[in-house]
Amino acid sequence: MTRYAAVIFVAFTFVSCNWVHSQDASALSEESKSLLGMLARIQQSDDAELQAMATTVKELPEGKVDQALRIKAAGMIGGRLMELKKTDAAAAQFLDAVKLPHASGQSAQGCANMWSVAMDKLAYHLRDTGKSEEIIPTLDQFTRHSESVCFKATFADLRQKWLLYTGDENGSKEYLRKSVLELFPLTDETAVHELVPLYDLVKNLGFNDRDLRRTSLDQIAESAETAITSGESLEPFSVFTNCRWLLCKNAIAEGETDVDITRYSAGVEELSQIAFKHASEQDSKGIQLLLSSFEKQMEAMKPSKLIGKLVPEVDVTWIAPAEGDSFEKFRGKVVVLDFWAIWCGPCVASFPKMQSLQDRFKEEGLVVVGVTNWYGYEWDAIEKRPVRSDQDIEQSAIDSGDHAAEVSAIREFLKEHKVNYPQLAVGKKADASFGVESLPTIIVVDKNGVIQKVLTGSSEATHASLSRMVNELLNE
Incomplete structure (x- = not known):
């Protein structure tokens, strides 16, 4: 977990278009506006207020409210209940949250992410209450919850993680490999907003799947580059740099000799200049943050200056x-x-x-x-x-x-x-x-x-x- 992660997150929020920024607020339905107000109150609400909010969210009519926002509200209610030590109520709320219908199109990524957070908290609840054996069966209730690539990749990532956490390392590897093979190769129909969850899934492939990991990362990077150069979207710039960094890191870790770091950095500066041409002032700041972070990460790939030196003397x-x-x-x-x-x-x-x-x-x-x-x-x-x-x-x-x-x-x-x-x-x-x-x-x-x-x-x-x-x- 790199200390640049916070920088990348901030930068990503600059160049990612979430549903709030991509829509005219005046065009939101009254139900969606009501949910926005609810989100602001959740963290200050008590048990009774949260239960009332949960009922409201559950009964909202489909088609009149943004589904990603709806899942976010449901998940946040569960999180607040967990903070209040109302664990059973929180678990029930997380189940309600993940049963909600998913959004499609651009909102699918945000919807899948919010679903994942709710499901993850439910899994932790099951683990912490001695019910680890129920985690995978509970997750599998939602295997067909959505047909979107965003959901499939996000679900696969979550499931393989919990297989690993519950001690089934081989099962985790096999499921991860199977999931990646089902989602690749990418096609011209692959949407920009699908690249992030695909990257998050592929990066978990292990040493024995290095060829699959390499080809998958190359495909994601290529799709991201195409989207940026065509002016379709600036969002994939973070995915592109992450793919290049991870490919380089894996090459070094896999024992390749004389890894040429400049090979993996090639084209990043040029692509950033193309992105800058299409960027707003705010997006430009995000791109610059991503570029700076990438350069620092690649610099860190170079052999450590500590190699060949005695262990430093420090207080312990x-x-x-x-x-x-x-x-x-x-x-x-x-x-x-x-x-x-x-x-x-x-x-x-x-x-x-x-x-x-x-x-x-x-x-x-x-x-x-x-x-x-x-x-x-x-x-x-x-x-x-x-x-x-x-x-x-x-x-x-x-x-x-x-x-x-x-x-x-x-x-x-x-x-x-x-x-x-x-x-x-x-x-x-x-x-x-x-x-x-x-x-x-x-x-x-x-x-x-x-x-x-x-x-x-x-x-x-x-x-x-x-x-x-x-x-x-x-x-x-």
């Missing part, structure tokens, strides 16, 4: 084992530093792979060490998950504060995820010393304490590259 707090540990104990061993965060989904998804790596090579002299930061979390014993103790607290206050509650939260979190390799926490300055720009970041250190490789991400390709490097260093 050992979290596990509780009695503390020492890097001195690791002299003569190969060490993998796994930089992660408690809020980072890809980081958590890589835990089993890191644990497997540790178990596989432990006797040969490997030590995996998890490295996290202070983020101001504590453990919610009722919901059994970490929560931010103060949403508005400054990072400087977190760094200098008492970390006892967060140490406890991290230990509980690691226990939940069955992680038993050493863990430590560092401050933001330490992150900078290690050159950490995104999470997860993996740094491989040889037996002499010299950094030999820096990897990012949690993909199969990344972990395959990591395994190869560890094996080589252990055999030196």
